[in-house]
Each structure stands twice: as C-alpha cells, then as structure tokens.
Amino acid sequence: MTNQYFIIFSALGSICALLFAVFMARRALSFSEGTDRMKKIASFIRQGANAYLRRQYSVVLVFFGCMFAVLCLMAALGFLTWFVPFAFITGGFFSGLSGFVGMKIATASNSRTANACRESLNSGLQVAFSAGTVMGFTVVGLGLLDISGWYLLLKYVFGLPLNDITAAMLTFGMGASSMALFARVGGGIFTKAADVGADLVGKVEAGIPEDDPRNPAAIADNVGDNVGDVAGMGADLYESYVGSLISSCSLGVIAFGYIESVDNLSAFAVPMLIAAVGVVASIIGSLLVRTGESTDQMNLLRALRRGTNTSAVIIAVAAFPIVWFLLGSSYIGLYVAILAGLFSGVLIGRFTEYYTSDTYVPTQNLAASSVTGTATLVIDGLSLGMRSTMLPVLTVSGCILIAYYVSGLGLEEAARNAMGLYGIALAAVGMLSTLGITLATDAYGPVADNAGGIAQMSGLDPVVRERTDALDSLGNTTAATGKGFAIGSAALTALALIASYVEKVETLAPEMALDMSVMNPVVLVGIFVGACLAFIFAAITMGSVGKAAHSVVLEVRRQFKEIPGIIEGTADADFARCVDLCTRASLKEMVVPTLIAVGVPIVGGLLLGPAGVIGLLCGATASGFLLAVFMSNSGGSWDNAKKYVESGHYGGKGSKNDKSAIVGDTIGDPFKDTSGPAINILIKLLSMVSIVFATVVVNFHIFG
C-alpha cells in the first residue's frame, strides 16, 4: 500500500502552513507603524509583553525541569520508555513557541492596524486579520510538524512498531497541555487583573475613559490582551489541535487492529491527512476575507464567515475520498463522524453567539435587568450562563452518539466499541480541522482591541477609534465562536483521551478486569471528586484574579495620589510598575492550579486505582465542560450587555444602569477569560497525566 506516504503530505501541510504564516507576517509588517507617539506606545506594550513572557518561561522552565527529572527517573525505573521525557519537552516547547510567535506578531501589528484604520476600515481589517492568520497557521503548522517529526524519528530512526509510536506521542500531549495551562492561567490572570484594576479605579473612581493615557494601568491592560488573549490562546489551541490528532491516531491504530483487511497505518493517516487538507482549505478561506467600507457588523461578519464557511465546505468534501480510499467503503461511517464533529463545532459556535451577542434576545434581556439594579443583573447573568449549557451539551451528546454508533455499524462487539471511540476522536479532528482560519478570526480580535487602545492613547482622529471599535466588536463575536470550538473539541478530545487511558490500562494489566461500572464505588467517588476538581479550579483561578486585581487597584490609587499631575495630564504615570505588578502576581498565582492539575490524577489514582481515575476523568470532563460553557457565556453576555447599554439603551453610557452593567462586565472578566478557558485545558491535561503515570497507578494503588 502507498498509504505510508501520507506522512509526506502531512509534513507538506505543515510546511505550507508555516510558509503561509511567514507570508502573512511579511504582509502585516509591510504596513507603517504610524506616528512617533504610536510607535512609542506600541513599544511600551511590546516591552511589557516580552518582559512578562520572559519571566513566565523562566518559571515554566523550572516546572518542566522538575517534570523532566521525574519522567527520566520513571524511565530509569522501567515505568516509561526513554522517549517520554523528550516528547514531553517538545510538546511544551512547541506550545510555548506557538504562543510566543502569536504574541510577537500581535504586538507588532497593533499600531499598524491603528495606522491602517486611519486610511480605511478594509486596510485595518487586512492588517489585523493578517496578524491573526499568522498565529492560526503557526499553531497548525507547528502541530503538524511536531507529530510528523516524531513519527519519522520513531519509525525510521528507532524502528518502533506503530502501537508504541502512538503511545509515545500521547506523552508530548502532556507537555503541550502543561505549557498551555501555564500560559492560559498566567496570561488570563494578568489580563484580567490589569483590566479589572484599570476599570475599577480609572473608569469608576477617577471617571476617565477606557484606554486613557492617564490611567497607570492602561499599558498593563493592553499588555494583558497580548499575553492572555494571544499568547495564552496560541498555546491553548496548539494543545487542543495536537491533542485531538494524537488521540485519534492512537485510537485509530487500536480500532483497526481488530480489522484484518485494512492496514492500521491507514487509521493513523486519516486524521493527519484531514489536518493537512485543513491547512489548504484554511489558506483558501483566508484569502477570501476582505470587506468594504461600511462599519456595519453584519458586513464584517459576512466577510469572515465567507472565509470560514468555504474552508468548512472544502473539508467536508475532501474528507470523503480520504476515508473512502484509505479505509474502504465499509468504514465510511467514520466520514459521518468527521462531518458530525465539523457541524457540531459550527452549531456550538452559533449557540454561543446566540447567548452572548447583543443582537439576540438573551443579552438584550440581560441589559434590561440592569434597570432593577446590579443584583438582578448578576442573578440573571448567572442564570443565563447556566441555561446556555443545555444546547451545547445536547449537541456534543448527539455528536458522541452519532459518531460512536455510525462508526461501529456492522462490526462485532469489541471492534465496534473501539471503532466507535475512534469515531468520537475523529469528530474532534473534524471540529478542529479548520483551526487555521477559525483561530485567525479569533486572534485578530485582541490586535484590533490593542489598536483601539493605541488610537485612543495617541489622540488619533475619532473616526479611527470608530473603525477599530467596529473591528473589535466583531472580534467579540468571533471570539465567542472560537470559544465554542475550543470547548466542544475539548470535551470530545477529553473523551478520546479517556478511552486511550482505558486502553493503556487494559494493555498494562490485562488480568485486572477493570470494572468501570458507575455502581463501582471507586468510579462513583472518582466522578464526585473529578466534578469537584473543575469547581475548585474555577474557584482558585477566579480568586487569583481577585487577589491580583486588588493589588493593581491599590497601586493605581497610590499613583493617582502620590504622583501629582497625572489626572491633569502634565505628568506620566508609572506604567512599568503596573506591568511588573501584574507579572509578579500572575506568575505567583499560576503555579498552584497547574500543580493541582498534575497532582490530583496521580494522588487520586494511587488512592482509588485505575477505575477511580476513569471516574475522576469523566466527572471532571462533564462538570468542566458545563462550567466552561457557563462561565464563558455568562461573561460574554455581561460584556455585551454593557456594550448594549452604553450604545444608548436603558439610559446609555454613564447612567445608573450603566454602572450596574459595568459591575456585571467586571464579574464576567475572570469568568470568560481566565477560568472558563483554563478549564478546557484542565480536562485534557488530567487525562494526559493519567496516561503518562498509568504504569505507576496500575502497580501501586490502595482501593479499586
């Protein structure tokens, strides 16, 4: 069979993606940075972001060093192969690199976007979207590169059999997830601490507008967008992308191990080829994104949708021959699974939009509840977020059932089950196949947001701010869609990883008769503890934002008091100090959540055994999925309800109702930008850690 050449295609896909990223980066950088004042502000932001990342990486390095030592020790003791520690490191490295590249281009493009907006809305969109595209394709390109590289190394240099290759690959997922969690949590705390601090003192107490150069936390706020929404998201989605690919490769190899007539290398090839085709589809889609001069939301949205929809259609068409020729017509059910994933991703994105955009009833009603005060606004916002979990849960549930049953049709039991799980993993791959472009539409938002800040701080013509606002506002909608994809794929990938864990345990200890019944008390207790873990994680990250914001508030108040002339505009605020404060606070706070995520599955496993771990992973996935949707949507809706009020409804900007809406927005900040997205990573990291430490847990555990 010629299917072993698939790796050439996926490597080619990776190179295409990276070249396209370079091309788009050059395009973005070809624009002018604008006036001296703009350059100066942009350089402040750049320096702050660089300084943050440098220090973040040094903390992360310590963690990775320790974990590397632990993994080497385990390898020396024979619990792991020697590839694992190195795979772990590369996963972390590439995840970090994805975020770093994204942040670099974003901080280089913000002033260029602002400057382009002086010319026209379309130019602004071109610059910002190019920057977003760079990140999208860097993530995809590095992801494919990592997997292809390891495949080539393990197969052709070390000559490992396919099963061992996929097993080793799962472990670099753990590296990627750990890095992603650091980036998301650290960046998320930074950005929201700065944002909350800037808003509370600047807007509410001192009464100066957002992004005002007099606000000492204004630069920190803009730095936060880059380190949280850009670098954090890059690392996060690298992890999602790689996680979905390696879990499906691994489950595919197992499933087609039952099938005599098909080489199981083909099952490995399918997700890789779909990813490669996804690169091409995303490039085509990206090139279609352009707009006219109307700042009308729908117009801009249509421009982006044209790109994403075209890509999705290309994938939907191209996946058919891939499945058909590689696996044969008997397994065409797997194509349906891919479609189900692709379609579910779009659906969840739409639901997210429905609940969070102020063009729909839920957020408009939420804005209306500001009339009866802050308390009712908060109650209704929480209620909205909880209610909004229903449709995504039903969609993911439907997707799971369809993918599982259609994939396994006509097979006998053991094979049917394995094929069904492969189908679920492929659904996640389908959902993320267009990541290149969906991430581009998501990542351009923070660039536009920064551009607005620079426009404001440089005193540009108000029409520039209007244009950047139009871009930014659209960014909120696409961010909602992006979050939908991230959450939906996280749930499916987590399930695929749990299945991989089960497989691993059964391979390690076939004699153990793993009882995964929910009536087995260790499974049940595992479910309780796992579900609780997501709550604890949300609590800690929220609490961290609160603590960090508190210190920013005090610092900003101090500067207003101690540095005379700030408010009058005659003296410069000490921006660097606020940036430094946020950096220190967020780095301090990001360690505990990561240790919990790594520690609990190990400790839980040693206590409750493998069956307990499986319960724990299921519980964490279910409750994590719900909390992530709930928190993201509550937060998004409060944000847009505030915008809706400030655009002239229910009293408009500065009214009593607006004050309530601002409080809602502030509460929503850590919800949607810190805790919610971090939980997505958590649920996968838990599974990855469990897989890597499975040997230890299987050999030493108390109950179960």
Add this chain to the structure above:
Amino acid sequence: MTNQYFIIFSALGSICALLFAVFMARRALSFSEGTDRMKKIASFIRQGANAYLRRQYSVVLVFFGCMFAVLCLMAALGFLTWFVPFAFITGGFFSGLSGFVGMKIATASNSRTANACRESLNSGLQVAFSAGTVMGFTVVGLGLLDISGWYLLLKYVFGLPLNDITAAMLTFGMGASSMALFARVGGGIFTKAADVGADLVGKVEAGIPEDDPRNPAAIADNVGDNVGDVAGMGADLYESYVGSLISSCSLGVIAFGYIESVDNLSAFAVPMLIAAVGVVASIIGSLLVRTGESTDQMNLLRALRRGTNTSAVIIAVAAFPIVWFLLGSSYIGLYVAILAGLFSGVLIGRFTEYYTSDTYVPTQNLAASSVTGTATLVIDGLSLGMRSTMLPVLTVSGCILIAYYVSGLGLEEAARNAMGLYGIALAAVGMLSTLGITLATDAYGPVADNAGGIAQMSGLDPVVRERTDALDSLGNTTAATGKGFAIGSAALTALALIASYVEKVETLAPEMALDMSVMNPVVLVGIFVGACLAFIFAAITMGSVGKAAHSVVLEVRRQFKEIPGIIEGTADADFARCVDLCTRASLKEMVVPTLIAVGVPIVGGLLLGPAGVIGLLCGATASGFLLAVFMSNSGGSWDNAKKYVESGHYGGKGSKNDKSAIVGDTIGDPFKDTSGPAINILIKLLSMVSIVFATVVVNFHIFG
C-alpha cells in the same frame, strides 16, 4: 425470630414523636401573643401564608391528579401494581402535611416569641425552639407513620412478600419528593421575590429600614419566611427522611437475600429501629436546650449543641446493639457505616459553618473584599462557594468508601456489592437519624426572624429586637448546619436510590446485560445530560426569582408613588396586594421545574435506555451535589458578610461598602434559599421517577 415485632417499635416511635410534637405545640401556644398591634401583624402574616398554601395545594392537586391518572393507566396496562398510585398519593399528602403543620405552628409562634423576648432571651428561645421542635417531630413522626402503615397494610392485609413491599414503598417516595419540590421551589421563589423586592426598593431606594411597616412588601417578606423556609423545608426534609429509610429498607432486603443465615426482614427492621431510637434520642436532646441571659452567640450555640450532640451520642451507642442483635456480629461493619454517616453529617455541617459564619476567616475576608467594590465581592463570593465544595465532597466520598467496603468485608462478590450499597443507604439513615432535633434547631430560625419583624413593626422596645436578632443570627448558623445534613444525606440517598433503580432494572430484564461502564456512550451521554440538568434547574429557579422579584419591585415602587402618605406613615400600604403578587408569580414559576424533573428521566430513558438513565442519575447527583453546596455556601457567606459589615466593620452600616455587601446578599438569596435546596430534592426525585417508570423504559427505548 422476634424481629417482626420491630414494626411495633417503629410505630411506637412514630406515636412518641407525634405526641411530643403536640406537647411542644401546647407549650408554645401557652405563651401570650402580646399587644393588639402584634396580634394584628401576626394575623396578616398568618392570613398571607394560609392563602398561599391554599392556592399552592390547589395547583399541586392538579399535578397529583394527572400523575395519579397516569399511574393508574400504567397499572391497568400491567406496568405497575395497583398499590403504586395510592402510595404516590400518600407520600405527597404526608409531605404536604408536614409542611402545613410546621407553617401553622410557626405562624402561631412568631408573635409569641416576640412577646416572650420582652421578658427574657431564654423565654424567647423556649417559644421559638418549641415551635421548631413541633415541626421536627411532625416530620419524623409522619415519616415513620407512613412507612409503618404501609408495611402493615401490605404485609398483613394484602400478604405481599417483603421484596414487593419495599418495591411499592419506593413509589411513595416519588409522591413525597414531588410535593417537596413544589413546596421548596414555590416557597423558595415566594420568599426570595418578596425579600429581594422589599430590600431593593425599601432599603436601597427609599432608605427605610428592614421590616419597616411602611414597606408594602414587608408582610410578604415575613409570609415568605413561613411558606419557604418553614413549609418548604418541612416538606423537603420529610422527603429526605422517608427517602433514606425506604431506600435502605429496600437495599437491605436485597443484600440479605444473599445471606442464608439471616432473615432479610431484619435488614428491613434495622433502619426502622434506628429511626425509632432516633426519636427518643431527639426528645432527650430537645429537653436539654435552654440558655441564660447573655445574647452571646457562643452561649446560645452551646445550648443547641448540647441537645444535638447528646442525641447523636445516644444514637451512636444504641445503633450497636440493634445491628448486633438483629443481624449478628458478622455484619457489624454496617454499624460502622451508620457511624460514618452520622459523623459525616456533623462534619459537613461544621464545614458549612466554617465557610459561612462570620466568626471564621473566609466570610471575614469576603466582607473585606467589599472595600474594592461590588464586583470583587461577587467574584470572591462565587469563588468561596466553589472552593467550599471540596471538603464536603471529600467527606461524602470517604463516607461512601468506608460504608461500602466495611459493610461488605469478607463476603463474596455479588453479596459484597449488595451489602456495600446497603451500607451506603444506612449511612444516610445514620446521618438523618437525629432529624427530630436537627430540624428543630433549623426550623426555629424563621420563627425568630418573623418575631424580629413583628417586634420592629409593632414598635417594641429595641431590646426585644436585639434579643430576636440574637436568636435569628444563631438561626443562620444552625440553618447552615441543617443544610449540610440535607445536602449530605441527599447525595447518599440519591446513590442508594440509583442502586435501587439498577436492582429494579436487573429484576425486570435479567437478560439485558446492563452495561454501566462509563465508556458506554449512552452512560457517558447520560452523565453529561444529567450534570447539565442540575445547571438548568438552578438557572430556571434563579431566573424565576429574578422575574418574580422584578414584579414586586415595580409594585412597591407603584405603591410608594400612588398611595400618598406611606413614607410619612399616615397611610397604610397595600400589603395584601404584594402577598397576592408573590403568590401568583411563584405558583406560575414552580410548575416548569417540576415538570422537567419528572419528564427528563422518562424522555431520557426512552432515548438512552436504562444504562443512559443510570448515567443521567449519576451525573445529576454529582453536579447537583456540587451546585447545592456551592450555591448554599456562597449565599450564606454573602449574607453573613453583610451582617459583618453592618456590625461595624469596613465602614459599617450605610457605608459604600455596605451597599456592595447588600448587593452580594441579594444575589445570594436565590442561591441559598431557592436553587440550592431545590437541587437536593431534584436529585432524589429523578431517581424515584426513574424507578417508577423503569418498566416502560426497559420495554421501550431507542439507544443503549
């Protein structure tokens, strides 16, 4: 064996409890109602509460009528025995009666408590605690009466075998749970709509104090305490008590079906006798509750703790011979299970207290975060509630593992599993065995709260209000403990009911080879949907409070505007209209949640099959438990943080920080008094409905 006489003891226990309730009622009613003004206000409250309950029962009657018809139809088709519809009705009737009696005595005792407080704190405590005791013992007495009565009827009149008796009994649990859900949701919405409405307009906008007679919603607020916190709680805990007893009886009969050497009637007798002994222990404990004249919290708390602790010790001692003599020394592990339950209940209560009482750090820190504004207070409160789930989850998890493993020690697999589940059910019985007194200490709170309102509205000497406030404040602490018991026992009972469901399905379709593995996609989807259900339920009930409160706000504003002289005190507000408004709003809103709770397990079962239902129940139990703890504790902590601020910290009453704290308290109202407690009932009702409709689901389902 003489163990068949156990039923005489439990019937005697029931009679003792009811007689003691009558005795305490007479004692409470022997006090004077006070001045004419006090009598008048008390009669307003009484009328409002009566009117509400009358209309609530008429709505409930329609539901019960429909369900009765459905159950009769199913019996006619052979899916159920003919006992089921009638058992369903009696469960609902007694649950409603428990709430009704509690409400009657509470509304009769509020002015008496206020009047007794004119004399001394101890007198006030005696009246209020007597009223609480009436409710506690009514619930326990009626619960034992219902079970004993049905046992006698089914055994001696219809001659049913023991297995069929326990199966029929499970169905009156469904009646009790349905009634409880109506009472909790309806009452919960009423009380919080009135409370929020009264606070938002009266305290915040018009600037008049709480319980001021000029506030048009003041009476509705007091009525709410009675219909929500008293009648709702009575129905709720009746349901918990009966649920734990019947599920353990049922699992015990199954478990000892495997054991040749012990008559399985003994396994039925154990929980019944423990309940009967619990009555005696609670009576002894109640008689020990008395206090001196210091309004010091610790002093009062010690008085109540003396009662509850004594009761717990008596049970702990008496349970040993019950298990030993009825089941034999080989099964003494079951005694350990009972102890584990008893001890876990106490622990969870203490954790709740730690997180919600302002004598501990968490709530004090929460109060401190009011300094940086409403947003940080809300974020920190949510974070606190989520964090507070950890210890209760670990406690319940530990209790499950201990109860399961210790009970099944030394048995072979099938018997070990059954005995372990019986152990878990007995742990719930242990936890609730002292319900007579724990409920008394919980139910006296609303009486004291009402007494304070009456004292305020009648213009009594401020020292009276001080005394009622001391009682009320303590009530908040005991309510926290009570909630801990309610939540912990709900989780254990729900698990026991799920086990009963599994048993029922296996009996109905032994050939089906029920696959309850979490890797079975229907189980997994069930877990997702079930977990989501708890979120949806919380969202709906919170949203309902928001809606109902909105209408109260508008009405109060209207009265202030349209009725001249209210603020000056020269004209009476139209109290009745506010009461009527709350009644209508809450009755309208309570229907949908109940229909969801009844409908989802049936529809879900028809789609996903029995294994899917089991997943659904597990998911709902885990996420429901977490949400209930989270919401109760966030709410409780906000409430006490406000009290802490108002007692003179961080600016004290009327300060900017106090305004933030009031907003937090208002957000917490539906959290702790509507959604949280209703979820406890939900998770059991779901299981009960599943059990009753198991035959239909087993015979007709699509997936699974």
